[in-house]
Amino acid sequence: MTSAPTAEDLIAHYALEPIPREGGLFRRTWAGPERPDGRPAGSAIVALLTARPGDFSALHRLPTDEVWHFYLGDPLELLLLAPDGSARTAVLGPDVLSGQHVQFTVPAGTWMGGGVVAGGEWSFFGCTMAPGFTYGDYEHGDAADLTARYPAEAARILALCRS
Numbered sequence: 001m002t003s004a005p006t007a008e009d010l011i012a013h014y015a016l017e018p019i020p021r022e023g024g025l026f027r028r029t030w031a032g033p034e035r036p037d038g039r040p041a042g043s044a045i046v047a048l049l050t051a052r053p054g055d056f057s058a059l060h061r062l063p064t065d066e067v068w069h070f071y072l073g074d075p076l077e078l079l080l081l082a083p084d085g086s087a088r089t090a091v092l093g094p095d096v097l098s099g100q101h102v103q104f105t106v107p108a109g110t111w112m113g114g115g116v117v118a119g120g121e122w123s124f125f126g127c128t129m130a131p132g133f134t135y136g137d138y139e140h141g142d143a144a145d146l147t148a149r150y151p152a153e154a155a156r157i158l159a160l161c162r163s
Helices: 007-014 143-149 151-159
Strands: 025-031 043-050 057-061 066-073 076-081 087-092 103-106 111-116 122-129
Touching: 007 043, 007 122, 043 111, 057 076, 066 076, 066 087, 076 103, 076 151, 087 103, 143 151
Parallel strands: none
Antiparallel strands: 025 043, 043 122, 057 111, 066 103, 066 122, 076 087, 076 111
């Protein structure tokens, strides 16, 4: 019987690299055929976040839905700021009978950001998009703009923004 992998095992196995601006580590595992507009038909990544200071998925939004998949490790908490001004939290993790998700779709245009739940060490997950991700799609969150729009979430927004 093999032991459970560590974050370091996953980093080495998948040759994970830093995610520009957003944070965490990732590897693109699939990109579909190119469409007439130059975008891939779809894309998928695996990613890892740890509980180390500064290691989080910074608030960002995308123009298409993004499906998040939980694989291993500790639960991952996502702050979701909707275009209508509402906010909610989704937790990706293995305890589906207690409300965690092994798969969760973030709707297009929703600000999203998150990290490993308090007390956890690391989370290994994936994201899938169709059409596929391009760096031109990524919109980085601005703390001042987001706290003005979602004042009840100001503390969490400040914790999930990078300059």
